[in-house]
Amino acid sequence: MNPFPLPLVIQRDSAIPIYRQLSSAILKAIQDGQLQPNQQLPSENEFARQFGIVPMTVRQAMNELVRGGYIYRVRGRGTYVAPRFLEHSLERMLSFSEDMRARNLLPGSKILQFERITPPPFVQHALRLGENETVIHIRRLRLANEQPVGVHNAWIARLEFSRSELEAVGSLYQLMAQKEVFLSEGDDLIEAIEADAELSRLLNVHSGAALLRVTRTARDQAGR
Structure with a gap:
């Protein structure tokens, strides 16, 4: 692969570490659109030769960008620019449909699973459920302008509704509001993950692609 013409002159006497100079230059190229989603980057050795630095320094820069979710590695193939997934706003409780419409995008979804189950332990703990309580579990592929984005x-506790009701309304938040359940607060945990085989198939991305996982625990007006 030919070296990418990265507009960077290494400042060896700078207080900014060399690996950070490199990672910042690559990040700027991604944000400016010079590097496109899923575009392959030069190898660590190629970057090292291009800028006259050691491969270990390049690896530090690459590791920083991988941790930030800006690039991803595919074993045996190389390093690639991560897809630009939608930014997640924490300013207020928005449903997916509201969020997409606010971005002038058409929301959509495909129900993959709809079932009443005994929840896994982490859900039972997060929702403060009793040992014998069950929940409705819904797994959906979310679409924006008919393209998969998530x-x-x-897992919904202490509420009854059917799959047909959800399909008729479209928005889970709107359906809950119709049943006089209003989500008023919540906690979000955001972490970087890599796409496994199932997610890569559903989202049309490479296996190992960088993704964001958002875990939200939401409570209604009664604090439940």
């Missing part, structure tokens, strides 16, 4: 798993 896979959504929801």
Whole structure:
């Protein structure tokens, strides 16, 4: 692969570490659109030769960008620019449909699973459920302008509704509001993950692609 013409002159006497100079230059190229989603980057050795630095320094820069979710590695093939997934706003409780419409995008979804189950332990703990309580579990592929942008798993406690009701309304938040359940607060945990075989198939991305996982625990007006 030919070296990417990165507009960077290494400042060896700078207080900014060399690996950070490199990672910042690559990040700027991604944000400016010079590097496109899923575009392959030069190898660590190629970057090292291009800028006259050691491969270990390049690896530090690459590791920083991988941790930030800006690039991803495919074993045996190389390093690639991560897809630009939608930014997630924490300013207020928005449903997916509201969020997409606010971005002038057409929301959509495909229900992959709809079932009443005994929840896994982490859900039981998060929702403060009794040992014998069950939940409705919904797994959906979320779409924006008919393109897949996420896979959504929801576990809903202490509420009854059918799959047909959800399909008729479209928005889970709107359906809950119709049943006089209003989500008023919540906690979000955001972490970087890599796409496994199922997610890569559903989202049309490479296996190992960088993704964001958002885990939201939402409570209604009664704090439940």
